[in-house]
Amino acid sequence: MAIFGYGRVSTKEQTTENQRREIKAAGYTIDFWHADEGVAGKVSAVRRPQFVKMLSQIRDGETLVVTKLDRLGRDAQDVGATIKALATRRIEVIVLQLGKLDLTSAAGKLMLTMLAAVAEMERDLLVERIQSGLTRAKAEGKTLGRPALTTDEQRAKMIARFKAGESISALSRDYDVSRASVMRIVKPIPAVQ
Incomplete structure (x- = not known):
């Protein structure tokens, strides 16, 4: 069975070569390498050209290796959907950042659920801090929003x-x-x- 490697960087000035080397250094022989360069993390996995191409080439039961969890999707929901779609095809997903843990296994699903919960909590705390700051600014009489273009x-x-x-x-x-x-x-x- 083949081993696929996938990398992603946000700008054209960056390269995925370090990600490829990291996967090889971890002991994986990459049969097929796919990389999206210049694709921001906010773009969902299914809208990344090379990720889509990789999905069309990888066969059921093969292995996908990435360096970090955020290479698989833009947020916890996107990562979860991506992992679930791969799991239905029995594709083993290895994330080096998490150690030798197949995210499609029971332990991997537990880890993914916990990471998603932490990410959601961080988002909620950020929203709370923003709302608190806006409330304080309004109380101080500051004008919020973009300045008017006309008088x-x-x-x-x-x-x-x-x-x-x-x-x-x-x-x-x-x-x-x-x-x-x-x-x-x-x-x-x-x-x-």
């Missing part, structure tokens, strides 16, 4: 000109803002009660 006076003139029959496109050109910005000013969406 109150300009918005009033835009509305008057629109009511007088000027087009959205003309207003967009005159005030150097997008058509969508003009639309939000002259045709505001009524608040739902």
